[in-house]
Amino acid sequence: xxxxxxxTDTESAIxxxxxxxxxxxxxxxxxxxxxxxxxxxxxxRPPDAVVFPETTEEVxxxxxxCAAHGVPMVxxxxxxxxxxxxxxxxxxxxxxxxxxNNVLRVSQEDLDVTVQAGVTRKQLNTYLxxxxxxxxxxxxxxxxxxxxxxxxxxxxxxxxxxxxxxNVLGLTVVLPDGQVITTGGRARKSAAGxxxxxxxxxxxxxLGVMTEITLKLYGIPEAISAAVCSFPSLEAxxxxxxxxxxxxxxxxxxxxxDDIQMDACNKFSKLDFxxxxxxxxxxxxxxxxxxxxxxxxxxxxxxxxxxxFRWATKAEDRNALWQARHxxxxxxLALQPGKTGWATDVCVPISRLADCxxxxxxxxxxxxxxxxxxxxxxxxxxxxxxxxxxxxxxEMAEAKRLNERMIDRALAMGGTSTGEHGIGCGKLDYLExxxxxxxxxxxxxxxxxxxxxxxxxxxxxxVV
Amino acid sequence: xxxxxxxTDTESAIxxxxxxxxxxxxxxxxxxxxxxxxxxxxxxRPPDAVVFPETTEEVxxxxxxCAAHGVPMVxxxxxxxxxxxxxxxxxxxxxxxxxxNNVLRVSQEDLDVTVQAGVTRKQLNTYLxxxxxxxxxxxxxxxxxxxxxxxxxxxxxxxxxxxxxxNVLGLTVVLPDGQVITTGGRARKSAAGxxxxxxxxxxxxxLGVMTEITLKLYGIPEAISAAVCSFPSLEAxxxxxxxxxxxxxxxxxxxxxDDIQMDACNKFSKLDFxxxxxxxxxxxxxxxxxxxxxxxxxxxxxxxxxxxFRWATKAEDRNALWQARHxxxxxxLALQPGKTGWATDVCVPISRLADCxxxxxxxxxxxxxxxxxxxxxxxxxxxxxxxxxxxxxxEMAEAKRLNERMIDRALAMGGTSTGEHGIGCGKLDYLExxxxxxxxxxxxxxxxxxxxxxxxxxxxxxVV
Numbered sequence: 001x002x003x004x005x006x007x008t009d010t011e012s013a014i015x016x017x018x019x020x021x022x023x024x025x026x027x028x029x030x031x032x033x034x035x036x037x038x039x040x041x042x043x044x045r046p047p048d049a050v051v052f053p054e055t056t057e058e059v060x061x062x063x064x065x066c067a068a069h070g071v072p073m074v075x076x077x078x079x080x081x082x083x084x085x086x087x088x089x090x091x092x093x094x095x096x097x098x099x100x101n102n103v104l105r106v107s108q109e110d111l112d113v114t115v116q117a118g119v120t121r122k123q124l125n126t127y128l129x130x131x132x133x134x135x136x137x138x139x140x141x142x143x144x145x146x147x148x149x150x151x152x153x154x155x156x157x158x159x160x161x162x163x164x165x166x167n168v169l170g171l172t173v174v175l176p177d178g179q180v181i182t183t184g185g186r187a188r189k190s191a192a193g194x195x196x197x198x199x200x201x202x203x204x205x206x207l208g209v210m211t212e213i214t215l216k217l218y219g220i221p222e223a224i225s226a227a228v229c230s231f232p233s234l235e236a237x238x239x240x241x242x243x244x245x246x247x248x249x250x251x252x253x254x255x256x257x258d259d260i261q262m263d264a265c266n267k268f269s270k271l272d273f274x275x276x277x278x279x280x281x282x283x284x285x286x287x288x289x290x291x292x293x294x295x296x297x298x299x300x301x302x303x304x305x306x307x308x309f310r311w312a313t314k315a316e317d318r319n320a321l322w323q324a325r326h327x328x329x330x331x332x333l334a335l336q337p338g339k340t341g342w343a344t345d346v347c348v349p350i351s352r353l354a355d356c357x358x359x360x361x362x363x364x365x366x367x368x369x370x371x372x373x374x375x376x377x378x379x380x381x382x383x384x385x386x387x388x389x390x391x392x393x394x395e396m397a398e399a400k401r402l403n404e405r406m407i408d409r410a411l412a413m414g415g416t417s418t419g420e421h422g423i424g425c426g427k428l429d430y431l432e433x434x435x436x437x438x439x440x441x442x443x444x445x446x447x448x449x450x451x452x453x454x455x456x457x458x459x460x461x462x463v464v
Numbered sequence: 465x466x467x468x469x470x471x472t473d474t475e476s477a478i479x480x481x482x483x484x485x486x487x488x489x490x491x492x493x494x495x496x497x498x499x500x501x502x503x504x505x506x507x508x509r510p511p512d513a514v515v516f517p518e519t520t521e522e523v524x525x526x527x528x529x530c531a532a533h534g535v536p537m538v539x540x541x542x543x544x545x546x547x548x549x550x551x552x553x554x555x556x557x558x559x560x561x562x563x564x565n566n567v568l569r570v571s572q573e574d575l576d577v578t579v580q581a582g583v584t585r586k587q588l589n590t591y592l593x594x595x596x597x598x599x600x601x602x603x604x605x606x607x608x609x610x611x612x613x614x615x616x617x618x619x620x621x622x623x624x625x626x627x628x629x630x631n632v633l634g635l636t637v638v639l640p641d642g643q644v645i646t647t648g649g650r651a652r653k654s655a656a657g658x659x660x661x662x663x664x665x666x667x668x669x670x671l672g673v674m675t676e677i678t679l680k681l682y683g684i685p686e687a688i689s690a691a692v693c694s695f696p697s698l699e700a701x702x703x704x705x706x707x708x709x710x711x712x713x714x715x716x717x718x719x720x721x722d723d724i725q726m727d728a729c730n731k732f733s734k735l736d737f738x739x740x741x742x743x744x745x746x747x748x749x750x751x752x753x754x755x756x757x758x759x760x761x762x763x764x765x766x767x768x769x770x771x772x773f774r775w776a777t778k779a780e781d782r783n784a785l786w787q788a789r790h791x792x793x794x795x796x797l798a799l800q801p802g803k804t805g806w807a808t809d810v811c812v813p814i815s816r817l818a819d820c821x822x823x824x825x826x827x828x829x830x831x832x833x834x835x836x837x838x839x840x841x842x843x844x845x846x847x848x849x850x851x852x853x854x855x856x857x858x859e860m861a862e863a864k865r866l867n868e869r870m871i872d873r874a875l876a877m878g879g880t881s882t883g884e885h886g887i888g889c890g891k892l893d894y895l896e897x898x899x900x901x902x903x904x905x906x907x908x909x910x911x912x913x914x915x916x917x918x919x920x921x922x923x924x925x926x927v928v
Contacts, residue, residue, distance in 0.1 A: 107815060109815035165659065181899075183899070187883065193887055194663065194926075199658065246683075286756060350573065379652045423657055435656070438639070438644065449913040
């Protein structure tokens with residue numbers, strides 16, 4: 001609706017952008033379709049044009065042109081988000097940040113790095129290979145660091161290293177009027193003024209375009225070991241995780257794959273694990289420290305009737321294991337070819353994780369939809385992937401029902417409607433139930449203040 | 465000036481507040497003077513009245529009354545802030561949160577707690593004594609958790625456990641119009657909407673009154689050891705810290721006291737350490753883990769010519785040691801009785817810490833003012849306490865000059881004008897140099913939006 005009320009002149013904007021960018025602007029239907037949605041079920045909503053900026057200054061000029069003509073803008077990384085976060089709901093111009101893929105500086109002494117927003121996490125870690133450092137946050141997909149910052153991403157390592165929220169030191173942001181600001185800095189802590197950095201982390205491109213990001217890095221641990229073990233029940237697996245976390249064991253990763261998901265992964269990634277409720281562990285530390293953690297976790301695993309550890313100590317075995325973990329979405333899709341995935345996630349306080357997972361699992365088992373469960377369970381975070389036919393209203397309604405039940409359950413347990421996927425346009429309806437009307441109204445007020453024309457990724461996070 | 469432009473009716477507000485609160489409102493000069501400033505040199509600016517609310521709802525009613533009458537409000541913990549953060553620059557009503565000092569809930573299973581804003585950190589840790597958990601953030605003073613959240617406080621343990629920014633899960637906030645909102649939640653991570661929690665953490669009471677805070681807790685480590693060693697030079701001490709951090713040793717505390725400060729502490733706290741540049745260390749972990757950390761640090765200490773460790777393994781010895789560390793401000797004051805302290809702090813990337821400290825020390829040595837240095841050096845954060853006579857313009861000018869030089873130096877090195885004290889009214893002049901005009905204007909815009917009447921702690925953080 002908003003489009004009709006605005007004095008939008010997309011044609012003029014595209015003309016001016018073309019003059020600025022030449023062939024780094026595209027209106028080709030194929031390119032626009034490619035940028036029309038992320039992964040999972042959200043209906044494609046192509047922009048009118050896609051631009052490929054190379055510098056912050058160029059982003060600023062693009063934003064000024066779009067702002068002058070009332071044209072909506074959608075910042076875009078590689079399109080791996082799952083809540084419709086990059087759908088161009090009102091058309092306009094999508095800013096594909098893929099050309100801004102330079103690592104600008106790295107400091108081995110300070111354990112930090114500044115990247116352009118289009119650098120992906122794998123690219124960064126490849127770049128860092130000879131430094132002894134790494135960037136741990138790993139949402140599975142090889143997302144851009146801009147996209148990860150925009151959705152407050154986390155993933156498998158967050159239980160040890162935190163999410164993007166804890167790991168961004170500073171940002172360069174182009175505001176909705178084209179002004180360039182920097183936030184934060186390189187000091188490890190600061191009490192100087194409002195935390196603008198955290199205002200943008202997780203804002204999903206609705207408050208401006210992040211063009212440069214300064215991130216914390218970590219020394220590659222002296223020892224890394226990964227292990228897999230299976231459990232007689234989901235409850236046993238989850239209770240193992242809960243006790244591990246409550247014991248303060250500094251585990252680097254602990255991932256749950258339920259029986260259906262493990263079966264899917266065995267088939268898709270050619271693994272031969274038991275098709276049971278399974279945990280993937282990873283331990284980081286000194287040789288001695290890892291040995292100690294392993295011993296502590298082994299005791300807990302046995303207490304809950306888990307199998308012996310199956311080890312992946314060599315780097316290539318570990319990589320194969322985590323690649324299989326990261327490919328769960330594709331493994332799910334392969335279970336029922338032709339179906340689309342509807343991925344959702346919630347996160348609850350760890351003490352409620354067993355209840356939340358088990359009640360969810362019972363409900364999924366009773367549904368005609370196939371819906372494997374995976375989870376970053378050390379954080380209390382888990383994912384369900386409903387396999388649906390988007391053209392079948394009954395299946396879509398069932399997925400919506402199950403998703404709502406899952407969210408209601410998580411909220412009733414003191415949790416959140418999304419641990420790491422973001423609100424996008426897929427979870428707008430649950431924001432008020434989670435935060436209350438007053439808090440959501442404050443979010444809307446912030447959006448209206450920073451982006452008075454409502455041009456930055458309109459229709460996401462909060463509808464104004 | 466703002467006061468003159470507002471339709472301020474303090475008298476009516478106080479009358480209504482008195483009717484609401486009875487003897488929990490005071491206009492006595494002694495009470496108002498007691499709430500007129502924090503510690504250090506800032507001139508007292510008493511409010512017109514002090515109120516002592518007991519519940520969030522009562523805070524909301526107080527705020528609505530003040531807002532209706534255009535009366536400024538200053539939230540107040542125990543008055544240990546050092547940048548004039550609680551001075552009532554425009555008079556009005558100070559909200560002393562000391563009566564809101566209940567621990568509302570604690571979860572041993574989830575390692576979290578919800579407290580009212582007036583609970584102090586020592587009170588919380590006493591409360592937690594039988595749970596096996598503790599709240600690690602320790603700025604020295606026995607500040608309230610509301611005050612610590614408001615200033616984004618950190619202190620000695622931040623190198624291991626982070627600052628308040630990383631440790632607040634959620635808040636209850638009374639907005640400047642009296643509306644009560646909750647932010648965040650109890651899930652360990654969330655991607656649901658804008659990070660309102662971080663908007664309030666560090667906002668120094670300028671955006672609303674925080675009344676309840678949900679915090680992360682940690683298991684008390686199996687082993688804790690503290691040790692002291694002295695160095696032949698400031699540079700040697702600092703280089704020890706830098707290498708410790710760069711080696712990724714998960715040290716829990718590492719504190720620098722320069723020769724002057726160590727001498728002051730010996731005298732004030734009746735210690736018998738060498739009056740040299742000194743490091744206080746604390747190691748947390750398993751027995752084995754602590755032993756390993758100690759060995760690694762011992763090697764680094766010897767590499768830089770440090771003395772042998774002097775151990776404080778028993779809890780009472782450790783407590784005496786950290787009490788001495790926390791009493792540095794009073795130890796400084798005792799060096800020149802009658803003088804007042806002007807405490808300042810900066811924080812730089814760790815690679816620049818030696819340069820920053822040594823250049824600062826040279827400049828201090830060349831000054832007629834006595835100014836000991838202490839620092840949470842693992843974070844790159846250090847403090848200087850100028851001993852001044854506030855009635856001597858030459859001394860105040862010299863302290864101002866040295867402070868500015870220190871801030872300029874830190875900013876030029878990629879650091880911040882304040883690592884943990886906040887902006888208050890003492891560091892307003894440096895905010896733009898640190899963040900740039902655009903970012904500061906965005907802060908002002910946020911302030912104007914959330915507090916359009918400019919009633920919440922006016923004149924702090926950003927002047928609108």
